[in-house]
Amino acid sequence: MKIGVVLPHNEIGSDAGAMKAYAQGVEALGADHLLIYDHVLGADPGRPGGWRGVYDKDTEFHEPMTTLSYIAGITEKIELVTTVLILPQRQTALVAKQAAQIALLSDHRLRLGVGTGWNTVEYEALNVPFKARGRRQEEQVELLRKLWSSESLSFSGEFHQVTMASINPRPGKSIPIWFGGGAARVLERCARFGDGWMPLMGPNQAAQDAVNYLRELRTEDGKDWGDFGIQAQAQFAGATPEKWLTHFQRWQAIGATHMAIATHNAAETGVDGHLKRIESYMETVS
Numbered sequence: 001m002k003i004g005v006v007l008p009h010n011e012i013g014s015d016a017g018a019m020k021a022y023a024q025g026v027e028a029l030g031a032d033h034l035l036i037y038d039h040v041l042g043a044d045p046g047r048p049g050g051w052r053g054v055y056d057k058d059t060e061f062h063e064p065m066t067t068l069s070y071i072a073g074i075t076e077k078i079e080l081v082t083t084v085l086i087l088p089q090r091q092t093a094l095v096a097k098q099a100a101q102i103a104l105l106s107d108h109r110l111r112l113g114v115g116t117g118w119n120t121v122e123y124e125a126l127n128v129p130f131k132a133r134g135r136r137q138e139e140q141v142e143l144l145r146k147l148w149s150s151e152s153l154s155f156s157g158e159f160h161q162v163t164m165a166s167i168n169p170r171p172g173k174s175i176p177i178w179f180g181g182g183a184a185r186v187l188e189r190c191a192r193f194g195d196g197w198m199p200l201m202g203p204n205q206a207a208q209d210a211v212n213y214l215r216e217l218r219t220e221d222g223k224d225w226g227d228f229g230i231q232a233q234a235q236f237a238g239a240t241p242e243k244w245l246t247h248f249q250r251w252q253a254i255g256a257t258h259m260a261i262a263t264h265n266a267a268e269t270g271v272d273g274h275l276k277r278i279e280s281y282m283e284t285v286s
Contacts, residue, residue, distance in 0.1 A: 002257065003031065003285065003286070004032045004035060004078075004081070004258060004261075005026045005031045005033075005034055005263070006034075006035045006083070006260050006264070007034060007035065008022075008263055009037055009060055009062055010060045012062070013060075018271050019067070021271045022275070023074055024075060027077060029275065029279055029282065031278065032079060033078060033081050033258065034080060034081060035231075036080075036081070036083065037061060037083060038064045038086050039059075039061040039086070039119065039122065041122045041125050042059050043057060043119070064085055068082070072102055072105050072106035072109065073105070077109075080102065080109050080110050081112075082112055082114070084178075084179075084181075084198060085113060086114075086116070086117035086122070087115070087140050088116055088117070088128060088136040089122060092143050092144060092147075093143075093167065096167055097167045099144070100148060100175070104169060108172075110176075111178060112144075112175050113178045113198050114178070114179060115179070115181055116133040116134055116186070134186075136158075136159050137189070139158060140160075141177055143157070144175075147170075149170065151166060153166055176229075178195055178196035178197060179196075179198065180198035180199075182199060182206070187214055187217070190214060191214050191221065192217070192221060196229030196230060197229070198231045199230070199232060203251040203256075214228070231257070231259075232251040232260070233261075233262055234247055234248065234260070234261045234262065234281065235261075235266075237262075237264075238266070244285060259285070261277075261278055261281045
């Protein structure tokens, strides 16, 4: 299994030097990939009706595409991964353009994890219908791949209209798209259109059932299971080396191909502290 890291979004801060030290540090440790979360807005808990989400306006989230562009320029090998980009909130042609640029400038190190999100506050502020987000995402993935591969295309869908146009430069080859989420409809989209799955659960029976369902759907569709990836995550907080190893082995038995360790929310620390946590985890599971 390939071992990577989750950017400690709420602890890394906004200093470019810290971001550089972290990115280059995890690459030096041998991390295979770097995951970055996506949230555009955080709600104010004092808003009418209150707020009980898992994050709010005081939680830092670094914009994924611009941050990965920066990291691409200061690293050489590590894979750059959105986990997950809330795709329906964004303009599809612009995402296609940004992703193509990152892929080219990073020598094709970009993996695009996409999701539909859950935060209605973001959808309201970004002027995107919340209830249509699943259908919109499905159409977006189709259009993204066409924009990456076509010199000129025409596309007419429920949410998009393109008439004899395309982006340039194009990435030269398809950018991997992995789907996040665990609902049945998400798994169906993932099996049909995705290159991999990014579960939000632990290595339990629900995860095994989801993997079995994905395998069944892909087999029915004539798609090769061996080319399909599964990105799991581990938490440093509240765990011990014994628990890390058990968690890792259970995901390995289910079929995970990638594991990323999240080191934030385990008593705030600086870059060196995060690197030490990552090194400890990697030594335990390797």
